[in-house]
Amino acid sequence: xxxxxxxxxxxxxxxxxxxxxxxxxxxxxxxxxxxxxxxxxxxxxxxxxxxxxxxxxxxxxxxxxxxxxxxxxxxxxxxxxxxxxxxxxxxxxxxxxxxxxxxxxxxxxxxxxxxxxxxxxxxxxxxxxxxxxxxxxxxxxxxxxxxxxxxxxxxxxxxxxxxxxxxxxxxxxxxxxxxxxxxxxxxxxxxxxxxxxxxxxxxxxxxxx
Amino acid sequence: xxxxxxxxxxxxxxxxxxxxxxxxxxxxxxxxxxxxxxxxxxxxxxxxxxxxxxxxxxxxxxxxxxxxxxxxxxxxxxxxxxxxxxxxxxxxxxxxxxxxxxxxxxxxxxxxxxxxxxxxxxxxxxxxxxxxxxxxxxxxxxxxxxxxxxxxxxxxxxxxxxxxxxxxxxxxxxxxxxxxxxxxxxxxxxxxxxxxxxxxxxx
Numbered sequence: 294x295x296x297x298x299x300x301x302x303x304x305x306x307x308x309x310x311x312x313x314x315x316x317x318x319x320x321x322x323x324x325x326x327x328x329x330x331x332x333x334x335x336x337x338x339x340x341x342x343x344x345x346x347x348x349x350x351x352x353x354x355x356x357x358x359x360x361x362x363x364x365x366x367x368x369x370x371x372x373x374x375x376x377x378x379x380x381x382x383x384x385x386x387x388x389x390x391x392x393x394x395x396x397x398x399x400x401x402x403x404x405x406x407x408x409x410x411x412x413x414x415x416x417x418x419x420x421x422x423x424x425x426x427x428x429x430x431x432x433x434x435x436x437x438x439x440x441x442x443x444x445x446x447x448x449x450x451x452x453x454x455x456x457x458x459x460x461x462x463x464x465x466x467x468x469x470x471x472x473x474x475x476x477x478x479x480x481x482x483x484x485x486x487x488x489x490x491x492x493x494x495x496x497x498x499x500x501x502x
Numbered sequence: 503x504x505x506x507x508x509x510x511x512x513x514x515x516x517x518x519x520x521x522x523x524x525x526x527x528x529x530x531x532x533x534x535x536x537x538x539x540x541x542x543x544x545x546x547x548x549x550x551x552x553x554x555x556x557x558x559x560x561x562x563x564x565x566x567x568x569x570x571x572x573x574x575x576x577x578x579x580x581x582x583x584x585x586x587x588x589x590x591x592x593x594x595x596x597x598x599x600x601x602x603x604x605x606x607x608x609x610x611x612x613x614x615x616x617x618x619x620x621x622x623x624x625x626x627x628x629x630x631x632x633x634x635x636x637x638x639x640x641x642x643x644x645x646x647x648x649x650x651x652x653x654x655x656x657x658x659x660x661x662x663x664x665x666x667x668x669x670x671x672x673x674x675x676x677x678x679x680x681x682x683x684x685x686x687x688x689x690x691x692x693x694x695x696x697x698x699x700x701x702x703x704x705x
Binding site: 333361364365368369371372374375376378379382386403405406408409412413416417420421423424425428429430433436438440443446 | 539543546547550577578579581582584585588589592596620622623625626629630633634636637639640641645646647649651654655657658690691
């Protein structure tokens with residue numbers, strides 16, 4: 294966990310951190326179900342309170358002002374949640390056929406996401422089949438050709454993509470692709486391939502910016 | 503344009519890919535090029551026949567005519583081009599779907615757009631929509647995941663002008679009958695989807 298001296302992160306701060314990580318990482322990160330459920334429940338309770346107060350004729354001017362603030366904040370939290378879900382959805386669809394074949398990555402998805410990934414992978418395969426492959430001779434219909442000099446037919450996340458990393462606390466040394474090691478001190482920002490910091494990110498020692 | 507005689511294997515498939523490229527550059531969805539796809543598919547079968555003949559013609563199955571490699575390469579390349587063309591179109595369709603906030607009926611009732619789609623693509627969109635509805639259902643109590651994510655909300659309320667009539671809509675202020683030309687100050691969350699679909703215009 295990040296820094297023990299500082300104030301603990303609020304659920305919203307956690308969500309924003311995960312949202313930023315998700316937006317910057319080339320790979321699909323683990324689904325933050327707990328953080329999200331907590332926040333959504335909180336939003337629900339708050340909406341109910343707001344509605345009660347709004348309906349109450351005894352609410353003071355001051356309270357009405359606070360209501361508007363609360364409502365605006367709810368909308369802004371919803372925006373982040375939505376963006377988080379949509380970012381994941383984009384990646385899930387992009388790598389759907391990879392997800393459908395890789396159990397390790399499936400563990401990082403929520404139940405609904407996994408369902409959608411599998412449906413989507415099948416949908417695209419069916420579409421290719423109907424539009425192209427059916428008309429080809431039998432042995433050309435595979436969607437898993439591995440011929441030299443052509444990119445693979447199943448798109449995988451490119452973990453060598455460069456990302457900006459902000460260290461939340463002192464990190465153990467990591468090995469760079471050229472064999473040297475890199476030690477990131479707390480507060481430093483470095484640019485490295487995603488694969489190098491993948492584990493630090495999973496551990497929560499760094500965040501992507 | 504090259505004449506059929508001087509045409510090389512793969513020229514047609516290149517045209518398909520160029521069409522995808524043009525579509526990206528102009529940010530439009532071009533009409534599904536059925537005839538070109540068919541022609542490439544025919545070329546595929548012609549190549550297949552050439553390869554089969556070449557294999558049959560080599561008696562010991564060890565020394566093949568050099569042209570075999572050429573044909574094989576062309577064959578694989580054509581296939582990838584065909585798939586790339588279709589995959590690119592699916593991506594564009596998905597983009598369209600999301601810019602309309604996931605309103606499939608609105609998308610499919612657009613006659614100009616509909617005429618540019620292949621029947622299989624309409625099927626794809628329908629199935630895609632069904633799968634997404636399930637995903638949306640998981641969050642429906644709290645929020646609509648199809649709403650816009652380009653700009654974070656600044657104000658709670660928004661002043662809108664009605665561009666197209668969309669009938670009576672339930673809002674925080676009660677039911678509002680949106681008539682063309684009228685202006686309303688409403689809660690953004692209540693009418694977000696109508697703005698995205700082009701019924702209302704932000705003033």
